[in-house]
Amino acid sequence: MANVKKKILMIICDGMGDRPVPELDGKTPLQAANTPNLDKLATIGKNGMMSTLGHGVIPGSDTAHLALLGYDPHKTYSGRGPFEAGGIGLDLLAGDIAFRVNFSTVDENMTVIDRRAGRITEGTDKLADALDGMTIEDVQIIIKAGVEHRAALVLRGSGLSPNVGDTDPHELNTKVLEAKPLDADAKAEKTATILNEFTKKSYEILDVHEVNVKRKADSQQPANIVLCRGAGAMPKIQLFSEKFGLKGAAIVGIPLVKGLCRIIGLDTIEVEGATGSANTNLNGKVEASLTALEDHDFVFLHFKGADALAHDFDAQGKVRFLEDVDKALAPIIDGLDEKLIVAFTADHSSPIVTGEHSADPVPLVIAGGGLRIDNVTKFDEISASQGSLGNLTGSDLLPMLLGLGGWRKMYGA
Amino acid sequence: MANVKKKILMIICDGMGDRPVPELDGKTPLQAANTPNLDKLATIGKNGMMSTLGHGVIPGSDTAHLALLGYDPHKTYSGRGPFEAGGIGLDLLAGDIAFRVNFSTVDENMTVIDRRAGRITEGTDKLADALDGMTIEDVQIIIKAGVEHRAALVLRGSGLSPNVGDTDPHELNTKVLEAKPLDADAKAEKTATILNEFTKKSYEILDVHEVNVKRKADSQQPANIVLCRGAGAMPKIQLFSEKFGLKGAAIVGIPLVKGLCRIIGLDTIEVEGATGSANTNLNGKVEASLTALEDHDFVFLHFKGADALAHDFDAQGKVRFLEDVDKALAPIIDGLDEKLIVAFTADHSSPIVTGEHSADPVPLVIAGGGLRIDNVTKFDEISASQGSLGNLTGSDLLPMLLGLGGWRKMYGA
Numbered sequence: 130m131a132n133v134k135k136k137i138l139m140i141i142c143d144g145m146g147d148r149p150v151p152e153l154d155g156k157t158p159l160q161a162a163n164t165p166n167l168d169k170l171a172t173i174g175k176n177g178m179m180s181t182l183g184h185g186v187i188p189g190s191d192t193a194h195l196a197l198l199g200y201d202p203h204k205t206y207s208g209r210g211p212f213e214a215g216g217i218g219l220d221l222l223a224g225d226i227a228f229r230v231n232f233s234t235v236d237e238n239m240t241v242i243d244r245r246a247g248r249i250t251e252g253t254d255k256l257a258d259a260l261d262g263m264t265i266e267d268v269q270i271i272i273k274a275g276v277e278h279r280a281a282l283v284l285r286g287s288g289l290s291p292n293v294g295d296t297d298p299h300e301l302n303t304k305v306l307e308a309k310p311l312d313a314d315a316k317a318e319k320t321a322t323i324l325n326e327f328t329k330k331s332y333e334i335l336d337v338h339e340v341n342v343k344r345k346a347d348s349q350q351p352a353n354i355v356l357c358r359g360a361g362a363m364p365k366i367q368l369f370s371e372k373f374g375l376k377g378a379a380i381v382g383i384p385l386v387k388g389l390c391r392i393i394g395l396d397t398i399e400v401e402g403a404t405g406s407a408n409t410n411l412n413g414k415v416e417a418s419l420t421a422l423e424d425h426d427f428v429f430l431h432f433k434g435a436d437a438l439a440h441d442f443d444a445q446g447k448v449r450f451l452e453d454v455d456k457a458l459a460p461i462i463d464g465l466d467e468k469l470i471v472a473f474t475a476d477h478s479s480p481i482v483t484g485e486h487s488a489d490p491v492p493l494v495i496a497g498g499g500l501r502i503d504n505v506t507k508f509d510e511i512s513a514s515q516g517s518l519g520n521l522t523g524s525d526l527l528p529m530l531l532g533l534g535g536w537r538k539m540y541g542a
Numbered sequence: 543m544a545n546v547k548k549k550i551l552m553i554i555c556d557g558m559g560d561r562p563v564p565e566l567d568g569k570t571p572l573q574a575a576n577t578p579n580l581d582k583l584a585t586i587g588k589n590g591m592m593s594t595l596g597h598g599v600i601p602g603s604d605t606a607h608l609a610l611l612g613y614d615p616h617k618t619y620s621g622r623g624p625f626e627a628g629g630i631g632l633d634l635l636a637g638d639i640a641f642r643v644n645f646s647t648v649d650e651n652m653t654v655i656d657r658r659a660g661r662i663t664e665g666t667d668k669l670a671d672a673l674d675g676m677t678i679e680d681v682q683i684i685i686k687a688g689v690e691h692r693a694a695l696v697l698r699g700s701g702l703s704p705n706v707g708d709t710d711p712h713e714l715n716t717k718v719l720e721a722k723p724l725d726a727d728a729k730a731e732k733t734a735t736i737l738n739e740f741t742k743k744s745y746e747i748l749d750v751h752e753v754n755v756k757r758k759a760d761s762q763q764p765a766n767i768v769l770c771r772g773a774g775a776m777p778k779i780q781l782f783s784e785k786f787g788l789k790g791a792a793i794v795g796i797p798l799v800k801g802l803c804r805i806i807g808l809d810t811i812e813v814e815g816a817t818g819s820a821n822t823n824l825n826g827k828v829e830a831s832l833t834a835l836e837d838h839d840f841v842f843l844h845f846k847g848a849d850a851l852a853h854d855f856d857a858q859g860k861v862r863f864l865e866d867v868d869k870a871l872a873p874i875i876d877g878l879d880e881k882l883i884v885a886f887t888a889d890h891s892s893p894i895v896t897g898e899h900s901a902d903p904v905p906l907v908i909a910g911g912g913l914r915i916d917n918v919t920k921f922d923e924i925s926a927s928q929g930s931l932g933n934l935t936g937s938d939l940l941p942m943l944l945g946l947g948g949w950r951k952m953y954g955a
Contacts, residue, residue: 148914157914178930182953184938185945189954202954209955359955385955482880482912483546486952488945489914511916514930 135498135534137375137427138418138461138471139527141197142454143190143386144436146478146491146510150444158435158447158481159492159509164455166462167494167508170473173465174496176505177518179526180488181477187488188523190436193476194386196523198393198429199373200366207291208361209385214281215392216384219273225363226284226291226320232256232352233278233297235332239305239354241298245278247350252340253280256352259334265326266319272355275384282357284323290316290362296328297356305356324357331355368394373531375426380414382406383433395429396421407434407450411457419460422469426536439479447481467499470534472526473508493518493526500533548911548947550788550840551831551874551884552940554610555867556603556799557849559891559904559923563857571848571860571894572905572922577868579875580907580921583886586878587909589918590931592939593901594890600901601936603849606889607799609936611806611842612786613779620704621774622798627694628805629797630686638776639697639704639733645669645765646691646710648745652718652767654711658691660763665753666693669765672747678739679732685768688797695770697736703729703775709741710769718767737770744768781807786944788839793827795819796846808842809834820847820863824870832873835882839949849899852892860894880912883947885939886921906931906939913946 147157154161180186181193182202191209192202210227221227232253234243253274263270268286275281292311298304308324310317332354335341341351369377371394379390379397382405391397400417402410411432418430432454438446458473465471475491492513494505503517521529531537560570567574593599594606595615604622605615623640634640645666647656666687676683681699688694705724711717721737723730745767748754754764782790784807792803792810795818804810813830815823824845831843845867851859871886878884886909891902905926907918916930934942944950 148912155915178932183941184934185941185943185950187945187950187952189952192954206954483948488942488950510914511930514916514932515928520932520934 134426134536135467136422136469137530137534138422138430138469139197139427139530140430140458140471140473141194141432142435142451142473142475143431143433144439144477144479144486145451145475146489147439147447148478148480148482148487148489150481152444153448157510158444158451160511162448162451162455164451164508166455166459167473168506170458170462170471170496171494171508171512172506173502174494175501175503175518176492176494176508176513176516177521178490178510178514179474179493179521179523180490181523183522185488187486188477189486190385190476191389193523194389197476197526198369198389199527200393201524205364205366206361207364209359210281210291210361211363212361212385212388212392213359214273214283215388216386217273217275217281217388219271219281219283221283221363221392222285223363223365224289226289227361227363228282228357229359230272230280230282230355230357231278231297232280233354233356234350234352235305235354239332241301241303241305241356243350244297244301244356246352247344249278249352253278253352255340256335256338259338260331260355263330265323265330268323270327278352280355282355284320288316289320289323290314291360292317293321293324293360295358296324297358299358305354308357328355328357366393369427370394373527374536377427377429378421378425379429379431380417380421381429381431382409383431386431390429396425405433406437407446409434411453415457415460436479439481440484442481442484444481465497467497470498470500470530471496472530474526490520493521495530495533498533547839547949548880549835549882550943550947551835551843551882552610552840552943553843553871553884553886554607554845555848555864555886555888556844556846557852557890557892557899558864558888559902560852560860561891561893561895561900561902563894565857566861570923571857571864573924575861575864575868577864577921579868579872580886581919583871583875583884583909584907584921584925585919586915587907588914588916588931589905589907589926589929590934591903591927592887592906592934592936593903594936596935598901600899601890602899603798603889604802606936607802610889610939611782611802612940613806614937618777618779619774620777622772623694623704623774624776625774625798625801625805626772627686627696628801629799630688630694630801632684632686632694632696634696634776634805635698636776636778637702639702640774640776641695641770642772643685643693643695643768643770644691644710645693646767646769647763647765648718648767652745654714654716654718654769656763657710657714657769659765660757662691662765666691666765668753669748669751672751673744673768676743678736678743681736683740691765693768695768697733701729702733702736703727704773705730706734706737706773708771709737710771712771718769721770741768741770779805782840783807786940787949790840790842791834791838792842792844793830793834794842794844795822796844799844803842809838818846819850820859822847824866828870828873849892852894853897855894855897857894878910880910883911883913883943884909885943887939903933906934908943911947
């Protein structure tokens with residue numbers, strides 16, 4: 130039988146890796162959780178550890194996922210803005226400068242009263258429409274509302290730079306910041322000027338907008354300014370299909386990672402009840418990924434819950450979520466054959482004891498596809514370290530899967 | 543609890559790694575030694591192997607320690623001279639050319655009679671004073687005596703190069719070498735000219751120096767010339783505190799490694815009876831390192847004995863020294879908690895059977911700090927290879943410790 134290309138399913142359980150947790154008798158959540166399906170996957174696969182961005186690097190979610198999806202973050206990353214904007218549904222062009230923004234509340238002295246404008250849930254699309262499309266100098270302003278107070282802002286024009294500071298002071302009872310250029314380049318200065326002008330105009334327009342007139346009348350905080358952070362330049366980035374030759378799909382809840390997937394041209398598949406949190410529709414996402422595999426070569430499936438629970442220091446919750454993921458993955462693992470390669474891993478560790486991303490490597494299992502099977506029979510941080518894959522980096526993973534899956538040409542003859 | 547920065551103690555047992563020794567029934571000295579404390583450290587930590595400068599590279603002590611302390615030897619190393627000079631207490635400037643030198647004995651034909659001038663122990667500071675401060679062309683000569691016949695020489699001036707050969711022939715009954723430029727650059731030629739002129743003057747001045755007049759009268763070999771070797775340029779090197787953001791201290795006996803620590807700005811702490819050999823004050827060094835941890839973020843603790851004993855082909859001595867180190871480390875290991883990360887390893891292997899540095903990887907254990915614990919329960923070259931850290935290089939170690947210790951910023955968001 131000749132070499133047949135195998136489909137690839139990459140499953141990322143965000144923040145899964147951990148350290149010994151006193152509350153779990155010194156076990157990690159993965160060690161404490163009852164995960165018969167993941168243990169089966171370890172048993173029928175080969176296992177190892179992965180430092181997503183190299184030894185000792187504490188990965189961000191954006192940079193880690195760039196590496197996992199085969200892109201060099203050092204070449205493609207200048208800030209999370211473009212990925213957040215992509216996740217909200219904006220189509221960006223190379224060179225666009227994008228920001229995460231909040232609709233917030235300021236008083237007449239530009240002092241921040243509420244960064245989330247009373248957790249506004251309705252009307253932000255109208256507020257965005259009132260600002261979207263304006264031009265400042267030769268720069269076009271593009272803004273789109275997301276969930277609740279969140280939105281994305283894009284500056285499109287010549288001579289712009291991502292090296293500008295935030296206007297969001299990240300604190301209450303503090304004045305809105307003046308965006309500062311972060312380098313001596315005239316581009317950074319121009320971008321800061323545009324951003325400050327936009328910020329001023331956002332207040333002038335939004336403070337008297339009918340949505341806010343009504344909110345004030347109802348004793349709600351008006352969403353009367355746009356506060357910006359996380360500037361990033363939209364990179365010149367090759368589509369996944371062009372770069373690797375596979376038709377890909379992504380099932381992702383959180384905007385940051387969804388945006389990245391959209392930007393590299395993966396088909397982002399919406400799943401009812403997929404929230405990007407612990408109470409997401411796990412079964413629906415798994416079902417959607419199996420369906421997507423029918424007409425895609427590569428499917429990227431992302432679960433956010435474990436990371437969110439670690440940020441909340443919720444050890445029992447993280448254990449339960451891992452057990453829920455384990456149950457949800459049963460249909461994939463039970464049906465695994467030589468036609469599909471599954472990789473199950475994390476983008477980074479998020480230890481319960483710190484509640485933050487950490488540099489600890491993450492466990493990885495690669496199974497199916499008729500590939501090798503090593504001696505590991507449990508899935509956790511220590512068991513995986515005994516596996517045949519050794520220590521990898523995130524940038525090893527996709528090339529390895531593509532090579533093993535028959536998607537790469539022989540080097541040499 | 544948010545992320546708390548953890549203190550770091552890096553302990554280097556120089557030349558600890560070994561190969562099977564026939565005299566030890568085919569065990570390595572670490573396997574043959576009774577090391578209950580190191581075994582405990584392995585049990586409560588995670589273990590692996592490290593090729594300090596990469597697979598197959600036989601590390602020097604200077605280059606290995608540069609890598610272990612987070613510096614790229616390929617960018618910062620051109621010869622051991624500057625580190626020896628730093629170890630003797632000279633303050634070097636970037637661009638200085640430094641040499642290890644001996645006060646030696648030559649006859650009137652410049653034939654070397656004794657490279658160590660009868661192992662002279664007294665008067666070398668006066669001999670150094672007689673030469674220190676002279677200028678040759680526009681180059682300032684700086685020389686300082688060290689222990690016994692040893693000293694350091696620095697050439698300070700414009701247009702100098704480390705690419706010059708030794709004047710020390712490394713053999714007896716051989717003429718003093720004329721230093722040769724090792725490349726076609728005019729700088730190397732100038733440096734060789736200065737060095738040869740200095741060598742001539744050192745004989746002219748020292749042969750009639752009162753110290754030597756007395757030595758000759760006492761039938762001792764006169765220390766009547768300075769023989770140079772190990773040229774190196776003082777690199778532009780960033781201070782450890784600036785590069786990594788930690789306040790560091792070092793407890794080191796041997797001048798080469800002490801000099802490196804001084805050059806990167808670690809506080810070098812003197813310990814009574816710390817000799818840089820097997821009969822050093824191990825307990826005193828351990829005590830000093832625990833004290834240093836009270837007001838430093840990073841402490842580097844170095845034991846030289848194992849390497850020296852391997853150079854002497856002393857298998858039993860190396861076993862005993864490792865057992866002594868094991869006992870001395872008990873206070874550190876017994877008190878280890880989540881606030882301190884300890885790394886215990888070597889700079890390179892020094893197999894008893896060869897008596898020289900070798901490319902064999904060294905065992906490494908990282909424990910404490912609330913970090914992961916793997917399944918390894920013994921500390922030796924083979925047990926550590928079964929651990930969760932896999933195979934690392936020396937340049938991985940410090941970044942890994944800094945990342946796990948919470949000293950690095952997240953890359954991305």
